[in-house]
Each structure stands twice: as C-alpha cells, then as structure tokens.
Amino acid sequence: xxxxxxxxxxxxxxxxxxxxxxxxxxxxxxxxxxxxxxxxxxxxxxxxxxxxxxxxxxxxxxxxxxxxxxxxxxxxxxxxxxxxxxxxxxxxxxxxxxxxxxxxxxxxxxxxxxxxxxxxxxxxxxxxxxxxxxxxxxxxxxxxxxxxxxxxxxxxxxxxxxxxxxxxxxxxxxxxxxxxxxxxxxxxxxxxxxxxxxxxxxxxxxxxxxxxxxxxxxxxxxxxxxxxxxxxxxxxxxxxxxxxxxxxxxxxxxxxxxxxxxxxxxxxxxxxxxxxxxxxxxxxxxxxxxxxxxxxxxxxxxxxxxxxxxxxxxxxxxxxxxxxxxxxxxxxxxxxxxxxxxxxxxxxxxxxxxxxxxxxxxxxxxxxxxxxxxxxxxxx
Amino acid sequence: xxxxxxxxxxxxxxxxxxxxxxxxxxxxxxxxxxxxxxxxxxxxxxxxxxxxxxxxxxxxxxxxxxxxxxxxxxxxxxxxxxxxxxxxxxxxxxxxxxxxxxxxxxxxxxxxxxxxxxxxxxxxxxxxxxxxxxxxxxxxxxxxxxxxxxxxxxxxxxxxxxxxxxxxxxxxxxxxxxxxxxxxxxxxxxxxxxxxxxxxxxxxxxxxxxxxxxxxxxxxxxxxxxxxxxxxxxxxxxxxxxxxxxxxxxxxxxxxxxxxxxxxxxxxxxxxxxxxxxxxxxxxxxxxxxxxxxxxxxxxxxxxxxxx
Numbered sequence: 001x002x003x004x005x006x007x008x009x010x011x012x013x014x015x016x017x018x019x020x021x022x023x024x025x026x027x028x029x030x031x032x033x034x035x036x037x038x039x040x041x042x043x044x045x046x047x048x049x050x051x052x053x054x055x056x057x058x059x060x061x062x063x064x065x066x067x068x069x070x071x072x073x074x075x076x077x078x079x080x081x082x083x084x085x086x087x088x089x090x091x092x093x094x095x096x097x098x099x100x101x102x103x104x105x106x107x108x109x110x111x112x113x114x115x116x117x118x119x120x121x122x123x124x125x126x127x128x129x130x131x132x133x134x135x136x137x138x139x140x141x142x143x144x145x146x147x148x149x150x151x152x153x154x155x156x157x158x159x160x161x162x163x164x165x166x167x168x169x170x171x172x173x174x175x176x177x178x179x180x181x182x183x184x185x186x187x188x189x190x191x192x193x194x195x196x197x198x199x200x201x202x203x204x205x206x207x208x209x210x211x212x213x214x215x216x217x218x219x220x221x222x223x224x225x226x227x228x229x230x231x232x233x234x235x236x237x238x239x240x241x242x243x244x245x246x247x248x249x250x251x252x253x254x255x256x257x258x259x260x261x262x263x264x265x266x267x268x269x270x271x272x273x274x275x276x277x278x279x280x281x282x283x284x285x286x287x288x289x290x291x292x293x294x295x296x297x298x299x300x301x302x303x304x305x306x307x308x309x310x311x312x313x314x315x316x317x318x319x320x321x322x323x324x325x326x327x328x329x330x331x332x333x334x335x336x337x338x339x340x341x342x343x344x345x346x347x348x349x350x351x352x353x354x355x356x357x358x359x360x361x362x363x364x365x366x367x368x369x370x371x372x373x374x375x376x377x378x379x380x
Numbered sequence: 381x382x383x384x385x386x387x388x389x390x391x392x393x394x395x396x397x398x399x400x401x402x403x404x405x406x407x408x409x410x411x412x413x414x415x416x417x418x419x420x421x422x423x424x425x426x427x428x429x430x431x432x433x434x435x436x437x438x439x440x441x442x443x444x445x446x447x448x449x450x451x452x453x454x455x456x457x458x459x460x461x462x463x464x465x466x467x468x469x470x471x472x473x474x475x476x477x478x479x480x481x482x483x484x485x486x487x488x489x490x491x492x493x494x495x496x497x498x499x500x501x502x503x504x505x506x507x508x509x510x511x512x513x514x515x516x517x518x519x520x521x522x523x524x525x526x527x528x529x530x531x532x533x534x535x536x537x538x539x540x541x542x543x544x545x546x547x548x549x550x551x552x553x554x555x556x557x558x559x560x561x562x563x564x565x566x567x568x569x570x571x572x573x574x575x576x577x578x579x580x581x582x583x584x585x586x587x588x589x590x591x592x593x594x595x596x597x598x599x600x601x602x603x604x605x606x607x608x609x610x611x612x613x614x615x616x617x618x619x620x621x622x623x624x625x626x627x628x629x630x631x632x633x634x635x636x637x638x639x640x641x642x643x644x645x646x647x648x649x650x651x652x653x654x655x656x657x658x659x660x661x662x663x664x665x666x667x668x669x670x671x672x673x674x675x676x677x678x679x680x681x682x683x684x685x686x687x688x
Contacts, residue, residue, distance in 0.1 A: 073589030085580035089603040099588040102595065110595070164588070304575050 002076070002171030002204045003028045004049065009058035011044055018044045019055070020228040031198050031205040032233075033215035036225035042208045043176055045225070050079050050174050051205060063173060067303040078165035079174040082181060084157045086149040088162075093132055093145040096163040100128045135167040138200065147252070155186045162194070166201055173198075179214060191217055212252050218242070224248045233252065241361075246369035249293050255324060257363075258299065258336040260309075270364070270374075273331035274310055279362055281306045282373035288374060293364045296324065298361035299338035301353040302366045308354025311336070313347045329355065432660035439654065450661035453671055460662065461646040462637050466623060470555050470641060474620040477559035479612055482566025484604075488575045489567070500571065505562040511561060515629035521546070522630075544630050547638040554626050554639055562619060566612045573608030576651070577601065606684075614677045618670050642666050 006028040011019040018041045026032050034042040047053040049060060051072035060067045067075055078099070086095050101110060105128075109121040116122060136142040139159045149157055150288060158178060179187045195218045198205050200261070209215050216221050216236045223233045231245045243249035249257045262272045266286045277292065304310065310330035317324040323346060325338045325365040336355065342347060347353055364372040432450055436443035450587040454460045489499045504512065521528045522543040529541040543553045581600050590596050624643040627633060633648065646666065650659030 052586065072583075072586040073591075077587065079584070081580045081584060083578065083580050085578070085584035087581065087599065087603070089606070098585075098590070098599070102590050107595070164584075207462045233574075236391075242617060266679060 004050075004172065004204060004206070005059075006045075007059045007060040007061075009045065009048060009060070010056045011041075011048065011053065012056055013243060018228050019048075022225075022228070022230050023057070024223055024230060025232060029202055029204055030221065031195070031207065032221045032223060033035035033207045033209055033221045034223050034225055035212060035215040037211055038210055040225040041142040042210075042225045044213055046079075046174050046176055046206060046208045048369050049172075050077060051075055056360075075172075076170050077172045077174055078168060078170040078177045079176065080158075080161050080165050082177040084149070084161040084181075086157060086160055088149050089147055092136070092152070092163075093129075095149065095160055096132045096135055096167050097128050099164060099168045099269055100131060104128065131167055132163075135163045136165075138197075139163050145349070154182050155190060158182065158190060162197065166197070166203075169201070169203075171203055173201075173203050173205045174261040175205065177209055177211075178207075180209070180211070187211075187214075192217060201368060212254065216252070226251070243363065244371050246291060246293065246365040246371075249363055249365070253295060255296050255337045255339070258294045258296065258334075260294065260329075260334060260336075261332060262290050262292045262364075263289045264290070272329075274360060275307070275309055275331065277309060277362075278359055279364070280375045281364065284376040289367055290369075292368075293365060294336070294357050295361060296337045296339040297338060298357045299326070300356045300358075301338065301347050301351075302356045304352050304354050308356070311353055311355040313349050313351045314355065315349060316346065318342065327353075327355070428663050428667075429662045432656055432664050434657045436657045436660075438656045439652065441658070446657070448660050452564050454661055454665070459637060459640060460645065463640040463642055466551055466639060466667075467623070467641045470551060470558065470623055471617060471620040472559040473552065473555035474623075475564065475616045476563040476621050477555070478566055478616050478620075479602065479609070481559060483570050483609075485567040486570035486574055487601075490571060500568065505569050506561045507564040509567075509599075511625040512629055514561065515557070515626045518626075519630055522553065523536060523636040534662050547571075547635050550631055550635060550639045554623070554630065557626050557630075558623060560619060562616060566616060569608055570605065573605045575602070592665065610677060610681050616674060617673050621666070621669060621673075645676040675681065 006022060006024040006026075007020050010017070010021040022045060034045060044053060048055050049067075050222060051067065051070060051074075055068070062075065062077075072079075086259070087098065090098070100345075105115070105121065109115050109118045109124065109165045111118070116125065123148050132145075133142060133208075136145055139162055141156060141159045141163065144152065144156055144160075149160065150159065158181075161178070177193075179190050182190060191214055194207075198218075207215070207218065219236065221233060221235050222239050224231045224239065224360050226247050232239060232243060232248050234242075239248060240252055243252070246259075250259075259275075260272050262270050262277065264277075264281055264286060265271055267307070268283075268285075270277050270290070270292065272292070281290070301311065301313075302308065303321070311327040312330065313325060313327050314335070315326045317326070319342075321342055323340050323342050325340050325346060327336050327338065328334070329336065330352075359374075362374060364374050366372055431443075432441040433445060433447060435446050435449070485499075485503055489496050489503075493501065501504045522530075524530060524540070524542040524545070527543075529543065533540050541549060544550050577600065581604065582596070585596050585600050586592075590599055622643055623641055624647065627639050627641055628647070631639040633644050642662065643666065646659045646662040649655045649662060
C-alpha cells in the first residue's frame, strides 16, 4: 500500500516561488504524470517527493508515513533521471546491484578484495546476483551485464537505470523525464515498455514530463501544472475533452486548441464579432467577453452563407491519414486549424467558406481562463 | 547505370586529383610549427644526445668522440647513484604528500558554504610565489639558532634540530617544502574536477541508499576524479623529479651529498665543473625517466580511468 498524500506544498528558490500550495493524492499502484511546460514546478515537486529538496511548507505522506524528515535513501522510493545518472566506472551488473549492496552488505563485506571472504558475504552476494539477473531479464539487458555505461546506447542506458530503480522493489517510482534524451522512435517504444513495467511491478509511478503524448499514453491520471499550481488532475480523456482551464486545454492537444474571441448578447447568445455561432452561455450576462476553444477535429467547413463565420482557406498540411487545413477568419483575423480526413473532399486554397463545428465539443472560457458552462445550442 | 550523366561523374574525377595540391599546402601550413619544434626541441635534444657521447668541456676548443664512456663513468659514480636514489626518495614523499593534501584541501573547500575563493587563494599562494624567495624565508624559519621552527619547539620543551645540516633529515625537510609548494596547484586541479562531477550522480547515490562520507566517496567522487588524479600524479611526479631551486638555495646538495638530486647533479657537472659531456649524459637519463612516466600514463593508466 503506497498511496501518496501531498498537502499544501510551498517552495521558493530565493524570491522566486516555484510551488504555490500544491495538494495531490496519488492512489496506490497508480501511474500519474505531472505535466506542464518547463519551469512549472513539476520537477521540483518530484524532487521533494524524492527527498532531494526540502519544502518550505506543507507535508508529504507515503503509505501513511510522514516523509518530511526522512533522507532519500530511507524512503521506499526509486528514481530514474533524465541523464540516467549511471555510475560510469561500474558495469551494468554492478550499477543495478548498488541499491541492494549498500543496504544488505556491511561496510566490511563491501570491501573490494576482502569483502567476498567476510562471513556471510558470499551468501548475500549470490542472492543479490540472482535479483540483478531477474531485473535484467525483465528489461532484456541480461546480455549487457558486463558492459560499462559508456559502451551502451541511450536506450540500453535507460533500461539499466530502470533496472537499478526496480531491483529493490520499492513501492514508489519517481521518473524525471526519463525519455527526453532518446530519439523519437525509441521514445515511442520505451513509452509502452515503461507502461508494461508498471503493470508488472505494481508500484506507484509518478512520472514527470513536458511531452503530452507520453503523459496521455502512459498514465492513469494526469496532473497538469502551470506556474507552480495544479490546474487539473484527471484521466487523459477527461483532461482532453473537459478541461477546467484554458491553459490546460491549450497545453494538451496537437495542433493546439483553436481560440475564437467572442462576447455575449442580451439573451446570453455567443457572438463572434457580432455573428452568432449557435451557442448560448448557461449563466451569461450581456457583453461578457469570453474565449471559445475548439479542437481541430471539431472544426468543419460549409459553403459560405451570410449568417456564418467567414473563413478563407490559407493552406494544407498533409500528414498521411489526415490533413490539417489552415484558415484565416475574415472578421477577427484569427487563424484556425482543422483536422480533416485525407479521403474526404478538401476545400481548395483560397476558398471562402463558413466555419462550423460540433456544438457539443465547443469549450467556453472567461477572461481569466476559467471554464464556462454552455447550454444547449440556441436557435439562430 | 549506363545513363550516368557527366555531372554525376564530375565529383569523382575531381576527387582523384584532389589530394595532390592540398597535401603540399598542408605541409606548407605545418612548416612554421615544425620548424620551431626542430629548432627549439628536437635540435637541442639531438645536441645533448650527441654531446653525451663526447668528452666536451664547456669553453674547450675541441671535442672527441668517446662512445659510451660517460655512461660507463656514470654507472660507476657513487654520486650519481646517490643522486638518483635521493630524487626517487624525494618523489616518493612529495607525490603522495602533495596529491593527498591537495585532494583533502579540495574536498574540504568544496564542502564549504562560503569562503571557497578565499581558501583557494590562500592555498594557491605558495604556487604563485617565487620558490627561490620562498626558500630564503624557509632558510630563516629553519635556522638552528633563531629560526621560528626551533624557537617554537624550544618553547614547547621539545628537541630542536639543525634541520638542513643533519644528514638523515635534510632531504625530508626539502620534501616538506616541496609538498607545501606543490599541493596548492593540485588542490586547484582537484577543485575543478569536483565541480565537473554531475550532481545527479550524488542524487542517484542518495536515493540508492548510499550513506554520505566514505562509501559515497568510494562510489562516486573517487572514480569520477580518476582522470584528474592521474593527471595530477603525473605532473607532480615530473615536477618532483625536476626539484632544483630549494636544493640550490638551501643545501647545495649537502650535507655529504644527502640532498644531491638529479637536476642539481647535472647543473653542478655542467656549470661548476664544466664537464658538459658528462652533464649531457645525466640529462639523457633524466629525460628518459620523465619520458617513462609519461609513457606509463598514456599507454597504461589512461585506459583505466576514462570510462567511455
């Protein structure tokens, strides 16, 4: 049982606040990703969980125990670093064995020449060796055990680092952007391997990344951070389809969320530069400014009609199965991107059309970026 | 493939003719450096090697080829063997002393929260000071009657010594001065090495449960410092083999050849007794030893301390 309870964490570096009261509950055995742009405080949060940084205020509990006074080695955790942080002079075997050796062998048993002769040492060493082999087999690096990190590829180094993390069977795995030094193909492959590893070792994983694809594909839940605050914690689909904040909505999704600046009229109808877009604000007042967020796949183009939002097609990007259609809106000068199926009929470049969208997929945000509720599509 | 256009073939033809003139240009560009090397390094070395096979005396009109006579004389010379032994003993004291102290000072300074620059400057001062001037200061400090060292010992009721004139003591006193003078330089190199160790390694060690102190030093610091340590040991060895200033100022090789060292021998032979041929032979031996140290470094040790 290793649930993590984080309560009201504050941390500043000098005068710069990095964490502004972060609270988060991670369930036992969960894979949670901390995502956000660089500088949002996600790595600092992870390092506080590891015990490598000390918070200014707030508490961290793991499995019901308060962690705040414990050294990193005394917490039941393992961490994987972006730079792998392997000991360069030790073989893969010895690297993986370090967490076991320092815990199970006494100072004298660890001596280079005399150590193996020390009473009880041989037995323990054999046990450690067996566990190292098991971890190596799980990660498919058992043929590399004699090599030094300098003779390994990036992916093999990352597997070794994973081996060192899991060999002790800790309850919590902390990962600090472990894939960002790998090339794109390997990253996709390691992504599924880490997810598979999570299922096999049944630990609680906290995974820091700025890569939304990693976060979306691997995690049970995402915690989106921005400017030292947690904006939303939910499963990937919920975050994507139902973001609570404009920044969350913009951070996830590629291409980015399309933004239309709008305002309301006396009936609560949403207008884009005076043109009704077919939506009504649930609790709107006249003249309220708001931002309409539309995912690229929710956008469509229809033949130009006087009542619609006029858009001029500016170009296409072919991505194989789909095509990104770029358009410029006539009234606001905003640029939008629509994701279309490559097999459908595509509008010509320069064509003047009406912009439409699935009303159920429209997201409305107020001037501060908070989500606003939309009611059923209005008439006209 | 039959339709290869002339434009495709062109680069290949060019390639065949390329090497000729750039090779000449390359030689021409390297010539000034090569010339300087011949004039300043290889030339003098060849002259020394040649002279060591003659009976040349400084200022003499002629010289005669005498084969390996100088080396034979050296082999039979008690002073040469004494000098070689003394130099080796001096090195064996100064190298571990200055490397160990340099590492210790670097580690202690690295652990300081403030005042790192100040301490580094203090320990580096002896390196920057002129050793001859410093040797004079040491001479005063070690003076048997009014020297600070003996005054202090006398004040504590301990036995005093005539530091530079006791046969069993003089070489070790010089070694202490050598360590004092050299360890600041090593400390600076070790400090740079410590700064180059990635912080993540220490963090990984902390998470792996490695206790701070000796175990962490053995697991992270010492292996990561290995390339610096190798360099420091080699430079310290070569420098300690070159010891001359303190001997010249403080003891002149005495008492009773107790502090006779290689460079002092070749200086005395060459410029006091004017036996240039013999001094050249000593120089050749000296250079051979330095070359040996360097070879050991590059051929054998380098491979063991660089991990990539």
